[in-house]
Amino acid sequence: MRVGGLSEEQLLARILPRLPAGTDTLLGPGDDAAVVRAPDGRFVVSTDVLVEGRHFVRAWSSGADVGWRAAMQNLADVAAMGARPTSLTVSLVLPDDVEVDWVLGVADGLAQACGPHGVGVVGGDLSGGPAIVAAVTVHGDLAGRAPVRRSGARPGDVVVHSGLLGHSAAGLALLRAHGPTAAGPPVPDADFVRAFRRPDPPLTDGPAAADAGATAMMDVSDGLLKDLGRIARASGVSVDLSSRDLGPAVDELDVVAQACEASALGWVLTGGEDHGLVATFPPGAAYPAGFRRIGVIGPAPDRSGEQAEGTVPDGGTRVTLDGEPPAVGGSGWDHFGSS
Amino acid sequence: MRVGGLSEEQLLARILPRLPAGTDTLLGPGDDAAVVRAPDGRFVVSTDVLVEGRHFVRAWSSGADVGWRAAMQNLADVAAMGARPTSLTVSLVLPDDVEVDWVLGVADGLAQACGPHGVGVVGGDLSGGPAIVAAVTVHGDLAGRAPVRRSGARPGDVVVHSGLLGHSAAGLALLRAHGPTAAGPPVPDADFVRAFRRPDPPLTDGPAAADAGATAMMDVSDGLLKDLGRIARASGVSVDLSSRDLGPAVDELDVVAQACEASALGWVLTGGEDHGLVATFPPGAAYPAGFRRIGVIGPAPDRSGEQAEGTVPDGGTRVTLDGEPPAVGGSGWDHFGSS
Numbered sequence: 261m262r263v264g265g266l267s268e269e270q271l272l273a274r275i276l277p278r279l280p281a282g283t284d285t286l287l288g289p290g291d292d293a294a295v296v297r298a299p300d301g302r303f304v305v306s307t308d309v310l311v312e313g314r315h316f317v318r319a320w321s322s323g324a325d326v327g328w329r330a331a332m333q334n335l336a337d338v339a340a341m342g343a344r345p346t347s348l349t350v351s352l353v354l355p356d357d358v359e360v361d362w363v364l365g366v367a368d369g370l371a372q373a374c375g376p377h378g379v380g381v382v383g384g385d386l387s388g389g390p391a392i393v394a395a396v397t398v399h400g401d402l403a404g405r406a407p408v409r410r411s412g413a414r415p416g417d418v419v420v421h422s423g424l425l426g427h428s429a430a431g432l433a434l435l436r437a438h439g440p441t442a443a444g445p446p447v448p449d450a451d452f453v454r455a456f457r458r459p460d461p462p463l464t465d466g467p468a469a470a471d472a473g474a475t476a477m478m479d480v481s482d483g484l485l486k487d488l489g490r491i492a493r494a495s496g497v498s499v500d501l502s503s504r505d506l507g508p509a510v511d512e513l514d515v516v517a518q519a520c521e522a523s524a525l526g527w528v529l530t531g532g533e534d535h536g537l538v539a540t541f542p543p544g545a546a547y548p549a550g551f552r553r554i555g556v557i558g559p560a561p562d563r564s565g566e567q568a569e570g571t572v573p574d575g576g577t578r579v580t581l582d583g584e585p586p587a588v589g590g591s592g593w594d595h596f597g598s599s
Numbered sequence: 600m601r602v603g604g605l606s607e608e609q610l611l612a613r614i615l616p617r618l619p620a621g622t623d624t625l626l627g628p629g630d631d632a633a634v635v636r637a638p639d640g641r642f643v644v645s646t647d648v649l650v651e652g653r654h655f656v657r658a659w660s661s662g663a664d665v666g667w668r669a670a671m672q673n674l675a676d677v678a679a680m681g682a683r684p685t686s687l688t689v690s691l692v693l694p695d696d697v698e699v700d701w702v703l704g705v706a707d708g709l710a711q712a713c714g715p716h717g718v719g720v721v722g723g724d725l726s727g728g729p730a731i732v733a734a735v736t737v738h739g740d741l742a743g744r745a746p747v748r749r750s751g752a753r754p755g756d757v758v759v760h761s762g763l764l765g766h767s768a769a770g771l772a773l774l775r776a777h778g779p780t781a782a783g784p785p786v787p788d789a790d791f792v793r794a795f796r797r798p799d800p801p802l803t804d805g806p807a808a809a810d811a812g813a814t815a816m817m818d819v820s821d822g823l824l825k826d827l828g829r830i831a832r833a834s835g836v837s838v839d840l841s842s843r844d845l846g847p848a849v850d851e852l853d854v855v856a857q858a859c860e861a862s863a864l865g866w867v868l869t870g871g872e873d874h875g876l877v878a879t880f881p882p883g884a885a886y887p888a889g890f891r892r893i894g895v896i897g898p899a900p901d902r903s904g905e906q907a908e909g910t911v912p913d914g915g916t917r918v919t920l921d922g923e924p925p926a927v928g929g930s931g932w933d934h935f936g937s938s
Binding site: 286287290291292293294295296297298299300301302303304305306307308309310311313314315336337338340341343347349350351352353382383384385386387388389390391393395397398399400402407409410477478479494 | 625626629630631632633634635636637638639640641642643644645646647648649650652653654676677679680682686688689690691692721722723724725726727728729730732734736737738739741746748749816817818833
């Protein structure tokens with residue numbers, strides 16, 4: 261059955277029972293608005309939109325994979341502020357020919373990502389349209405913590421990371437190499453493909469890092485170089501990554517990278533969508549066990565090499581590897597540009 | 600200039616300065632998440648998605664009109680719970696050929712709708728895609744009030760409405776009659792067209808109704824019959840509208856309806872998108888001055904005429920006019936169905 265054969269209320273009646281209530285939900289879907297607890301007296305909020313053909317391909321990701329990713333990349337944004345996610349809303353735009361089962365899969369993926377964390381899916385909207393779009397907004401509670409921003413890194417701080425680096429890029433490369441169809445050869449290295457389809461960032465490390473005194477934090481959605489470039493610019497500093505510190509992450513990808521004729525270091529530095537957490541701590545601070553050191557914060561670079569205001573900031577002059585500009589093509593990808 | 604020529608960061612740099620900060624915003628856009636005050640210790644949240652060709656047509660609405668509507672229909676959802684809106688997020692999907700000025704217009708329309716109410720635009724996301732989509736999520740504060748749900752109406756309650764009824768439908772009919780192009784004849788009855796392009800619901804009447812003891816409330820987005828049918832089903836009651844009470848609303852539309860060969864009563868009963876507030880109050884309650892009586896709540900109807908579970912509920916057997924099923928075609932429109 262395809263969604264074009266159902267009304268909005270009929271489709272909602274099938275979706276709603278699959279969604280998790282959440283531990284902070286006071287009034288769930290079904291009225292003009294939901295009501296969610298904000299015990300802190302503040303809430304954090306972030307939003308992301310996924311478009312078919314840009315952020316996912318139906319042949320490579322099930323509905324449940326898309327629902328999982330849509331939730332998880334938003335949950336990671338909340339964790340990156342040092343907050344615990346509490347709730348999210350989802351709007352779906354669906355062409356008439358989408359299978360109802362695919363949409364129910366999205367609901368299941370949302371539930372699988374949110375349920376274990378006590379996050380409720382508290383509202384949503386459905387519309388027809390020419391392409392699948394999923395727009396997710398997520399909320400979280402800081403429990404009295406100051407939000408950890410991008411702008412607090414200081415020279416001498418250590419740069420640490422928790423989660424995977426480059427695994428999602430490796431999984432995508434494997435899918436590309438092995439073709440999109442289920443009829444193709446079995447995809448090897450299922451862990452990498454799973455990392456691409458179902459990123460599972462260390463959400464509780466966000467509040468833990470905040471409690472431990474992180475000076476800056478963000479989730480790595482567009483690649484380490486690009487996202488560290490954002491921290492560097494917001495903080496008015498530079499970042500020097502250590503190839504020795506990144507060695508274990510590179511080693512994990514080496515066999516797959518050779519099979520794909522790709523660069524494992526390139527995946528580690530520019531592969532996005534793993535949504536691990538990168539944070540900075542004052543020198544000597546005891547950062548939580550999930551984080552591994554990957555570099556150090558330096559002073560603001562000589563601005564003479566920077567691009568003019570308003571051009572795409574690539575972080576190239578702000579982020580170095582062993583003191584030199586990284587010799588990898590690109591520096592992360594632009595969700596929006598034509599590239 | 601078209602958006603395809605800009606990166607996401609370049610376009611954001613043009614949009615962000617146009618957005619209102621809001622009186623409850625502690626940390627605005629630019630980090631992984633925003634931080635908003637929730638003085639009540641709870642927040643209300645609702646989300647809506649608008650798709651070009653379904654919810655708006657570029658020829659009939661400017662970018663600013665679309666931004667205004669996207670904000671206002673969400674702000675109305677918050678008001679309908681008895682809350683004061685505080686903040687919203689906006690995700691935009693934009694084909695490459697959309698003019699940058701059109702997108703900046705959306706930002707201006709959001710600002711014009713939100714700014715006077717102290718509502719901040721605190722986050723967003725941009726993506727390319729095959730059609731324009733705007734997904735808005737809105738938040739509000741209940742200031743200690745119980746949320747006013749759809750389920751609290753009781754037999755004997757009076758049904759009241761604040762705002763416009765059928766004006767947006769009249770405006771749309773006028774645009775259809777006079778053609779979409781700027782080169783066409785000047786559009787008459789500018790107030791109706793403005794009601795279509797820029798609905799301006801009585802947002803402060805929502806909290807006022809909650810304070811005055813409203814037993815149920817919602818905003819009229821899909822037409823009076825359809826939305827009152829929702830209150831009737833959620834509350835387990837019926838609604839009888841009074842043609843005498845609706846007379847002034849019908850009279851306002853009479854001349855335009857005749858010119859368009861349409862039914863003024865039909866517009867009042869089934870025209871959606873005015874986003875006025877319909878509420879119920881115990882008999883004898885002093886409801887706020889902005890509301891006008893339009894009917895009364897009765898007991899649950901004989902269920903024998905109801906449609907089977909899972910079919911589109913049209914409210915027809917739940918909502919009557921002067922005791923009879925209303926003799927108007929349809930009962931509101933479905934954003935999602937193929938109709």
